[in-house]
Amino acid sequence: MMPDTDLSRAHWxxxxxxxxxxxxxxxxxxxxxxxxxxxxxxxxxxxxLPASGWQGLLAALRD
Known part of the structure; x- marks a missing residue:
């Protein structure tokens, strides 16, 4: 997991x-x-998630 970042302005x-x-x-x-x-x-x-973790999650969901 990544360190906390301010998500108040994130585009969900x-x-x-x-x-x-x-x-x-x-x-x-x-x-x-x-x-x-x-x-x-x-x-x-x-x-x-770091970018590699996000890619790994997507790959796992596709499988």
């Missing part, structure tokens, strides 16, 4: 495959990687 987005509801994860691309949070609890925190 949902997958285009998400339904219209509020029951998915959101992603924000930040310096050096990505941050992921639960759309139902946007103030509940996020976890951050």
């Amino acid at each position: 987005r949902k997958s285009s495959h998400s339904g219209g509801g509020n029951d998915c994860v959101e992603i924000a691309f930040v310096a050096g990687g990505a941050a992921v949070r639960d759309s139902k609890d946007p103030e509940g925190g996020a976890f951050r």
Whole structure:
């Protein structure tokens, strides 16, 4: 995981495959990687991944 960074100005987005509801994860691309949070609890925190970790997560999800 990456060190804490200020995410207050991050541009959060949902997958285009998400339904219209509020029951998915959101992603924000930040310096050096990505941050992921639960759309139902946007103030509940996020976890951050370096770029290589984000690529690894995507590869694992595709498999």
